[in-house]
Amino acid sequence: MKLSHRVLSAAESQTLAISAKAKAMRAQGIAVVNLSAGEPDFATPQIIKDAAIRALEEDFTHYTPVPGILPLRQVVAEKLCCENGIEGATPETVVITAGAKHAIFCALLAICNDGDEVLIPAPYWVSYPSIVRIAGAEPKVLETGEAQQWKITPKQLHSAITPKTKCLILNSPSNPTGVMYSPDELRALAEVLAQHDVFVISDEIYEKIVFNKGIPHFSIGSIPEIASRVITVNGLSKAYAMTGWRIGYATATKAVIDQMKKLIGQSVTHATSFVQKAAIVALQEAGEAVAQMRQVFERRRNLIVQLLNQIPGISFPVPDGAFYVFVNLSERLAAVGWSAEQFAHYLLEKYAVATVPGEAFGQPGCIRISYATSDEQIRQGIERLHQALEDVATGSAGEK
Secondary structure (H helix, E strand, O other): OOOOHHHHOOOOOHHHHHHHHHHHHHHOOOOOEEOOOOOOOOOOOHHHHHHHHHHHHOOOOOOOOOOOOHHHHHHHHHHHHHHHOOOOOOHHHEEEEOOHHHHHHHHHHHHOOOOOEEEEEEOOOOHHHHHHHHOOOEEEEEEOOHHHOOOOOHHHHHHHOOOOEEEEEEEOOOOOOOOOOOHHHHHHHHHHHOOOOOEEEEEOOOOOOEOOOOOOOOOHHHOOOOHHHEEEEEEOOOOOOOHHHOOEEEEOOHHHHHHHHHHHHOOOOOOOHHHHHHHHHHHHHOHHHHHHHHHHHHHHHHHHHHHHOOOOOOEOOOOOEOOEEEEEOHHHHHOOOOOHHHHHHHHHHHHOEEOEEHHHHOOOOEEEEEOOOOHHHHHHHHHHHHHHHHHHHHOOOOOO
């Protein structure tokens, strides 16, 4: 019997696979330095956990409305209006999802038809192309480059749009690069988009992990000329250290949200009931905890940049946000005929350091390093990375 070609065409998440391998090695007693993790290493703030416990004790464990409970949608809509400038956000145009990934999945399924193309700037988050394919559309990757800070230009965008283009996916701050589009850069992209009937999915999951004296976060959905075609996606996983809680949200026009609600109702039914109660407290009362975690991430960012700058022959943009640095090893690896994927496997197996190769993000020759870990782990990991590169350069690494 034939299986679904849409699912067969999708790839497994390499980030989750590498993280699983690192955990398995640790279970065997190997002292792995895990620089692959796409989640904060902090515990969920106690005030959020207490809210979930309170909801459980109050037996808030039954079905909720498909789009989420009204008080949470009201809080999200107010947040989107006041913080993000998305004036059209109301409880009726907000849907609560089982994580930001679920919101992206539902959004693409709601807007895409067979033969549509979705523009994805590379490097990209690993799941975008697979979700696009499962939705029946085709990913169209837009190559960038380190010289342009791994960001697309208005000229590139204009050249890429065709009658088949249904959507552009933007992610700022970016996973895997940590770079951000400035408000002016987003306005310039919006000028191009305003000339075409194209949706935008704006993935803003790292919105609150933005570093001081850098680029301010800006929501492209706040630009009036294209606001009706922007689907803004966010969630609590990263900034609030709630990855396992699976809670996210999206806002768009009511026409799009109504279709997303259908998908939620026919799949997961709704986001977990008591988690929705905890999410209200997170959004309203956990700001201080979020700020403290952000400060730690910024300090770690500064540390890892300092350490990486001591390794010759590599390059990277200093991250504006998130908790990743995207390191270009192509010069050193090309000299010995290695790929980043081969190097990442060598680094894990020989030096017990887990990173994610750039091939997973559509950008060969690079690796993504997460600094969502302790200072000690960062120091150990970068020291081992440096030694592994020296092994490769001198030929002492053996067969790749």
